[in-house]
Amino acid sequence: xxxxxxxxxxxxxxxxxxxxxxxxxxxxxxxxxxxxxxxxxxxxxxxxxxxxxxxxxxxxxxxxxxxxxxxxxxxxxxxxxxxxxxxxxxxxxxxxxxxxxxxxxxxxxxxxxxxxxxxxxxxxxxxxxxxxxxxxxxxxxxxxxxxxxxxxxxxxxxxxxxxxxxxxxxxxxxxxxxxxxxxxxxxxxxxxxxx
Numbered sequence: 001x002x003x004x005x006x007x008x009x010x011x012x013x014x015x016x017x018x019x020x021x022x023x024x025x026x027x028x029x030x031x032x033x034x035x036x037x038x039x040x041x042x043x044x045x046x047x048x049x050x051x052x053x054x055x056x057x058x059x060x061x062x063x064x065x066x067x068x069x070x071x072x073x074x075x076x077x078x079x080x081x082x083x084x085x086x087x088x089x090x091x092x093x094x095x096x097x098x099x100x101x102x103x104x105x106x107x108x109x110x111x112x113x114x115x116x117x118x119x120x121x122x123x124x125x126x127x128x129x130x131x132x133x134x135x136x137x138x139x140x141x142x143x144x145x146x147x148x149x150x151x152x153x154x155x156x157x158x159x160x161x162x163x164x165x166x167x168x169x170x171x172x173x174x175x176x177x178x179x180x181x182x183x184x185x186x187x188x189x190x191x192x193x194x195x
Contacts, residue, residue: 001070001072002072002076003032003035003072003076003077003079004075004076004077005031005032007075007077008077010031011029011030011031011047011049012029012030012031012035012077012078012079013027013028013077013078013079014027014028014030014044014046014078014079015027015078015079015080015081016028016057016065016081016083016089017080017081017082017083018082018083018085018105019068019069019082020084020109020111020112021105021106021108021109021112022105022108023096023100024096024098025065025083025085025089025090025095025096025097025098026057026090026097026098027097028044028046028057029046029047029049030045030047030079031047033047033054034046034047034054037054037056038067038070038081039067039070041056042066042067043056043057043058043064043066043067044056044064044065044067044081044083045057057089058086061087061091062086062087063085063086063087063088063089064085064086065081065083065085065086065089066083066085067081067082068082068083069082070082107169107173107183108183110170110173111173111177111182111183114127114173114174114177115177117131118131127174130171130174131178135178135179138171138174138178139175141174141175142168142171142172142175145164145167145168145171145172148164148167148168149161149164149165149168151164152164
């Protein structure tokens with residue numbers, strides 16, 4: 001990767017994005033040494049302009065940012081790093097340093113929660129109860145929720161439609177996980193069909 005650290009006095013801006021939800025979590029800066037340490041350890045290290053030293057995100061909070069992918073922009077002077085955060089990214093305890101009203105990509109996070117229930121079953125979890133009933137029951141729930149969504153759209157309130165649509169999407173996510181598919185697979189298919 002040919003990063004141009006000379007363009008901006010040895011520092012390049014780094015956009016940190018959640019690998020799963022694609023939410024922008026923070027912006028920081030790296031010099032060559034911070035970049036090399038990040039690549040070597042697979043944990044994001046910045047150059048702190050206020051501390052005037054290398055600073056590994058999470059060094060005091062343990063909310064490390066685990067590197068999943070690094071991309072360089074077309075001008076070779078800005079990095080996009082997709083990460084798996086250990087916890088909240090912002091020092092305020094928020095998931096992101098940007099004060100967004102809600103997690104715009106919660107559906108992707110919900111997909112991760114469902115996957116976690118599959119990998120680490122929790123007693124009393126609705127996902128695990130569904131999973132234990134098998135594929136036929138999961139598929140049946142998607143059908144039921146689809147019909148209820150149509151009924152809500154035609155004859156019920158907006159709130160009913162929102163609730164039924166939420167149920168439909170949730171159960172569809174469980175069905176996709178049961179079949180070993182992801183939203184990424186669906187998104188790629190939709191993108192290809194759009195061309």
